Amino acid sequence: xxxxxxxxxAEEYAIHDYEGFGSYSLGEYEGIDSAQEVAxxxxxxxxxxxxxxxxxSDIQDARKAVDESYCxxxxxxxxxxxxxxxxxxxxxxxxxxxxxYERMGRDMELGxxxxxxxxxxxxxxxxxxx
Numbered sequence: 446x447x448x449x450x451x452x453x454x455a456e457e458y459a460i461h462d463y464e465g466f467g468s469y470s471l472g473e474y475e476g477i478d479s480a481q482e483v484a485x486x487x488x489x490x491x492x493x494x495x496x497x498x499x500x501x502s503d504i505q506d507a508r509k510a511v512d513e514s515y516c517x518x519x520x521x522x523x524x525x526x527x528x529x530x531x532x533x534x535x536x537x538x539x540x541x542x543x544x545x546y547e548r549m550g551r552d553m554e555l556g557x558x559x560x561x562x563x564x565x566x567x568x569x570x571x572x573x574x575x
Contacts, residue, residue: 467495469502479504493570496562510572516559520567522550525559 466487471480486504487494490511497507519525526549530536536544553559562570 466498467492468499469495492564493562496564500560500562514572514574516571516573518564518568518570521547521569522554522559522561522571523547524550525569525571526550526553 466483469483469487471483482504483498486498486507490497494507494511497510498504501507501510516525519528523546527544527546530544530546530549554561557574560572560574562572564570
């Protein structure tokens with residue numbers, strides 16, 4: 446790009462416009478290798494990858510979240526709380542109606558146990574915070 450520039454002795458480039466990076470803010474002077482790494486991550490993980498990069502602002506942290514902390518996509522946090530509860534224990538049928546999964550999910554979020562990224566209607570991606 447710099448070699449074919451109409452400016453003699455061109456030494457610098459800048460990124461002034463981009464799309465497809467979601468909430469990630471690609472820097473004006475982002476290195477080509479870094480921009481390519483980010484683009485490949487987004488290509489691999491789609492909208493979720495772009496939103497993770499926007500959340501963390503660091504590709505290594507985003508990769509770690511996908512690899513180590515991702516709990517899947519659910520229709521809601523309450524749906525995840527219910528699945529987690531049912532998968533990790535036996536609930537007596539006479540007590541099932543007393544469990545408030547919406548509050549459990551809210552408490553998990555407010556307590557910092559999980560964080561979520563919504564990518565669409567009833568598309569809630571859940572990640573463990575630790």
